[in-house]
Amino acid sequence: LAKEAGKNRYHLFDPEADRQVQEHRRFLDAIQQALHNNELVLYYQPKVHLRTGQLVGVEALLRWQHPQQGLLSPAHFLPAVDGSPLEQPVGEWVLRTALKQGACWAREGRDVSISVNISADHLLHGSFVSHLQTMLAEHPDMPPARLELEVLETAALADMEQAIAILLRCRELGVQFALDDFGTGYSSLTYLRQLPVDLLKIDQSFIRDILSDPDDRGIVEGIIRLAGACHRSVIGEGVETLEHGAALLQLGCELAQGYGIARPMPAEQLFDWLDQWRHEQPWTRLPQWPAP
Numbered sequence: 331l332a333k334e335a336g337k338n339r340y341h342l343f344d345p346e347a348d349r350q351v352q353e354h355r356r357f358l359d360a361i362q363q364a365l366h367n368n369e370l371v372l373y374y375q376p377k378v379h380l381r382t383g384q385l386v387g388v389e390a391l392l393r394w395q396h397p398q399q400g401l402l403s404p405a406h407f408l409p410a411v412d413g414s415p416l417e418q419p420v421g422e423w424v425l426r427t428a429l430k431q432g433a434c435w436a437r438e439g440r441d442v443s444i445s446v447n448i449s450a451d452h453l454l455h456g457s458f459v460s461h462l463q464t465m466l467a468e469h470p471d472m473p474p475a476r477l478e479l480e481v482l483e484t485a486a487l488a489d490m491e492q493a494i495a496i497l498l499r500c501r502e503l504g505v506q507f508a509l510d511d512f513g514t515g516y517s518s519l520t521y522l523r524q525l526p527v528d529l530l531k532i533d534q535s536f537i538r539d540i541l542s543d544p545d546d547r548g549i550v551e552g553i554i555r556l557a558g559a560c561h562r563s564v565i566g567e568g569v570e571t572l573e574h575g576a577a578l579l580q581l582g583c584e585l586a587q588g589y590g591i592a593r594p595m596p597a598e599q600l601f602d603w604l605d606q607w608r609h610e611q612p613w614t615r616l617p618q619w620p621a622p
């Protein structure tokens with residue numbers, strides 16, 4: 331059997347595999363064109379404080395405004411980009427665009443913190459820190475402290491020592507870090523203690539059924555306690571209803587992000603949304619448990 335498998339690896343010509351390689355190449359060409367034609371855009375999703383309703387920042391989320399297919403979400407094209415030669419150019423476009431937006435808001439007198447998702451290879455690439463430093467210098471109106479980088483637990487663990495070194499150097503620049511999709515990876519408490527991250531983002535898969543599933547509720551509670559014990563902030567992702575928000579508040583998590591607060595939106599809609607959000611004050615309908 332082993333011999334069979336070994337033989338299969340030296341398959342002479344597999345038309346199906348060849349077709350897939352061609353297709354992948356064409357798709358990457360199309361994404362590269364999109365980058366050149368300004369078809370990539372960032373949407374921004376608000377992150378709020380559940381007791382006060384205050385906007386604490388926005389997460390930049392990549393979209394492809396495709397001329398024929400309309401607005402494409404990252405699931406449609408980022409898997410192809412990851413691990414390809416486009417990973418770094420796309421990642422740098424995202425960072426630069428977010429910094430430009432932050433600088434623009436700052437000049438309008440708006441203090442908006444922006445979180446940017448960073449892929450594993452981009453973060454761990456040797457020139458990440460120097461490129462980040464250059465980009466920050468290009469946008470002097472955007473204070474580095476208002477930039478937060480979101481990395482996946484799995485990215486940080488791929489090469490712990492390298493990740494820690496990079497995170498520490500970015501921290502010296504004043505930039506913050508969040509661990510994204512927290513709870514879906516395998517980070518042990520030891521890892522978490524070593525990683526210089528400021529914020530844990532509870533993965534939305536635990537929030538979804540927080541009202542009906544005691545296990546999920548227990549996990550969320552555990553993450554919130556863990557964050558407290560490690561002196562990290564914590565935010566709940568995927569808050570789709572006020573009830574989700576109420577459950578988070580009850581468990582001691584005061585920050586939230588999700589469709590129940592706002593969907594990701596183009597930059598120019600952010601302050602219209604904020605006016606409406608402040609006017610309606612939906613957070614005042616959340617039970618106000620005494621602060622811990």
Ligand code: C2E
Nearest residue numbers: 391392403404424447448449568569570587588589590594
């Ligand atoms: P993520 O960083 O965990 O971002 C949260 C995702 O959940 C976003 O999907 C957001 O639109 C979605 N979301 C927010 N609130 C809710 C909610 O209440 N319910 C549900 N069901 N979903 C909600 P999106 O924009 O499709 O992005 C998916 C993932 O793609 C992101 O997950 C992130 O890992 C990746 N991504 C997005 N933009 C970038 C980028 O610029 N660079 C990199 N490297 N990755 C990105």
Ligand code: MG
Nearest residue numbers: 389447480510
């Ligand atoms: Mg994220």
Ligand code: MG
Nearest residue numbers: 510511531567
């Ligand atoms: Mg996430």
Ligand code: MG
Nearest residue numbers: 510511533534
């Ligand atoms: Mg995710």
